[in-house]
Amino acid sequence: MRLDRFLAERIGGLSRSRVKALIEQGHATRDGEVVTEPAHIVRLGSTYTISPPSPVPARPAAQAMALDILFEDRDLIVLDKPAGLVVHPAPGNADGTLVNGLLAHAGEELEGIGGEKRPGIVHRLDKDTSGIMVVAKTQVAHQALSEAFAARDLDREYLALVWGLPSPPKDEIEAAIGRHATDRKRMAVVELRSKGGAAGATSGKHAITRYATERNWFSAVTLLRCKLMTGRTHQIRVHLSHRGHPLVGDPVYLRRTPASSKLLPADLRESLLSFPRQALHAASLSFKHPVHGGVLTFRSDPPKDMQDLLDQLGQAAG
Structure with missing residues (x-):
């Protein structure tokens, strides 16, 4: 059994x-x-x-924290999330999350999502991924934004620093993503199982990532611009790793020292190999306002740690 x-x-x-x-x-x-x-x-x-853990309060507590707000009105908030900040309370991260900070920032203005006065998270960024996020403040905004993300009726672009030199330099990766067969904390490219597939078989959801090369250094490291045509857990990280180009610093999908790292000068190689997080940044987001319909566009430069790495690459290449 x-x-x-x-x-x-x-x-x-x-x-x-x-x-x-x-x-x-x-x-x-x-x-x-x-x-x-x-x-x-x-x-x-x-x-x-x-041994079930002790129960935690159903509603996250409001906790004041510095938030980089790019735009805010009565319906939504657009912010630049720093790397290291968890979006939503979960086992192992019961507080100190973005939701806790948003409750402190806009708690009195929240009209209620699903009967609770809480911010409406319509998409997430991994803990160590930085960049632009939009959060709903009202039920109407939450529903409209959720539908827009589900239908891909918006435009979002990521900057990803990866190992190696992707070929072709511009391409579309179409491969189903599901839970890894043996490591439950990882996702993987798996078979797309039909409704009539074998019970218990590892199955995945349809996923498409488009990428274009921005710049390459020493044929060892490449900066890509990536667009998500679907929204799966760890999608960019999984797809690029599957292609043999894992993200610099990725603690989950970078399983061994990349062969291309040998092409780098020693000091630069050490900086890249010791980068403490996946070098992934949500650089832009464009969508229709859920109430008045006007198009809102936001852009964000890479955070200092990632920009310092890019600057070091540029200086080494001359």
Whole structure:
């Protein structure tokens, strides 16, 4: 029997989906060793435990923090998110998130999303991805913006610093993305399973990323401009890694020292290999205002850490 089914039936009071989530989050053990795979087959003679974490308040607390607001009216907020800031409270990041900061910044102006006075997150950036985000303040704005993102009725562009020299220099990557077969914290390019596909098979969602080369240095590192035609978790990072061009500094998808790094001067090579986060920046966003329909366009320069790296590359290349 699968572990999630076994524990849900034996314990009672917890749904199987809740048990599955707890297992994936590392709250289950077999004979004292953590088990993170819900499909683990229960073994006779072993002792299994599950320890749900203490409950947290349903509504995140308002926490004042400095926010780089690019635009704000009664319907929405556009901001430049710094790298290192988590967007939404989750296990391991219960507070200190963008949502906590937005509640402090605009809590009294929020009309309510889904019956709660909270900011409407219509798209997310990974913790260590910087750049432009839009957040709804009203239910009407939230619904309209969510529909625009779902229909790709907007334009957003990312700057990505990757290893190697992509060929061709301009292309479209079309490959389904789903959960990695063995590492639940990673996404991967997988088969796009049809509705009639085999039960339990690894399946993914349709995903398209367009990229164009902005500049290359030493045939070792390339700055790309990327556009998302779909919005999947880690999409740019997964697609470029799959093509053999992982992002500089990516802690999840850069699994070994890139061969192209040997083409760089020693000091520059060290700077790139030690960059502490994925070099990815949401550089521009253009969309129709959800109420009056006017087109809003915003641009953001790379943050200092990424710009310093680009400057160092430019100086080394002459």
